Amino acid sequence: MMEKIMIKLGIIMDSIKSINFFKDSSLAILLQAQKRNYEIYYMEINSIYLYKSTPKAIAKIINVTNNSKNWFNFYEKIDICLETLDVILMRKDPPVNNEFIYVTQILEHVENKGVLVINKPSSLRNYNEKIFISWFEKYIPNTVVSCSYDVLYDFLQKNNDIIIKPLDGMGGISIFRVTKNDYNISVIIEQITNFGKQLCMAQKYIPEITLGDKRILIINGKPAPYCLYRIPKSGETRANIAAGGYGKVKKLSKNDWKISNAISPFLKKNGLFLVGLDIVGNYLTEINITSPTCICQIEKESSISITKMLLNSIEEYLDI
Template sequence: MKIHLGIIMDPISSINIKKDSTFSMLLQAQERNYIIYYMEPKNIFFKENKVYGRTKYLTVIKDKKKWFSFSEEKITLLSELNVILMRKDPPVNIEFIYLTYLLDKLKKENVLVINNPTSLRNYNEKLLATNFPKIIPKTLMSRSIAEIKKFLYEHKDIIIKPLDAMGGKSIFRIKDKDENKQVILETMTKNGKKFCLSQKYVSDVQYGDKRILIVDNYIVPWCLTRIPKKGENRANLAVGGIGKVNKLTSQDYIIANCVLPFLKKKEIFFVGLDVIGNKLIEINITSPTGICQIENFSKISITQKLFHFIEKKIIN
């Protein structure tokens, strides 16, 4: 059976193939002789009760100078594809939400969409972890400066971040005695007009922020530990964190197994958990990363696990 795969992503010309998880997926799909249809969100449209995409056939190669090429561009009826990987990076803005409505229609026509577009729309990555209150830090979601100040006074040392960003953007650590706390809160909440997430600071971040990957029910036994550089509170690789691959601890497995039933129920098949110490910080479901670093270090092929799952779902 020849599998027709659609990929929705940010411009492929802008990626870093050394660490881009979507590129690793594309290499695996190509190795399996899939026909790959490339799309960006702007290429997808709805007409006469059908969802279409202005697609290009995509070929990829592990070459840092020229890693992709396109062939025939055409209008494709997307219900004719077998599977679509939704790999658009945040921000999860209104345009992202609109796109999930169109992907919902494809799911109803038996196209496998990873991850489930309804779940992508319903569950904000920063807030999804709040479904597991026993394993997360003390948390507040509010746009009230007064409420955040109370939270800060209670916990003395907090992290505040926007609900719609990624890669460590606009994340602040605030201590109770910080002379800049007022201006930080005014900026983050846009003077009380924008919701933010505040969490009690977890000091174990000095030892690293772990990215734990899950493919369906399979917990990858290695994680990418991102260690903040000196003088930095954020461990994200995008802001200079150092990445190391480590085996999961027993506590990591406890956290991952805690969320597995929920993920399965909501058809969230490829997930990245962010864990600091013994606390779950975020559940990444839009376009989780970490594949390249883990695969380069270990003997595990995460992409093989993912596409074995895809083929099993499609054939069954």
């Protein structure tokens, strides 16, 4: 006799066909959900729609397997009212463009009907993953957000060695390290700001990046006790795994706990249920809220299960 389904879970993500089976955090969450007999509704961003004031989707009921050659199977396509679900995971990767924003507005209707949406739609709109760190000035390096050549050039002259990155990027894309005497200063600033039309972020270079960029996961206000050090390959500034870095799991340091515990209450208060903090040396550099990764690596090399922590927290929230 089949077990009673505990929870109807929806997930909005990029195509499951193109994920990295060994590293994809969304798949890891779905595998854990399936172990608990959740019914899983798979959606991509273009399948969400609003009929009058009713949020709906063309969803596919999905079965996932721990098989690197065939990790999913769709077995029913259904036009559903999203309010019939218990929880929805919004796991669409950046950029946070107009389509992303529109879907968060639709998801807010779902939230108002009592469905738990992770992460909270209004917070996904309100907090850019780069600018978000400015709420916690005490823990961040020298940082400026601007599209002005003069402002960025002056920041470089004062700090000598900086990192410049777009506000909507991920995976280390278009991140530049620039030094005071670099001959390419002008062209880098022109390109990353689209000739003064797009804001970017510049931060003082933190030498400890050679030891790794730490990804710390926060689940409903509770930091996981292990983090992933993403260590740059030789000759590279970017530590992102997607940019060729490699991972090493370690326990949180005293400073990691200090920063995580200081930020966690704010995250929980604002409905940011699953968050990835990026820390380099003693500094907070980003707060990832769209689709935080590194779950697989941490689970593989430590004694904890991030996916169990997450689903336990969801079930506690839903009082199931």
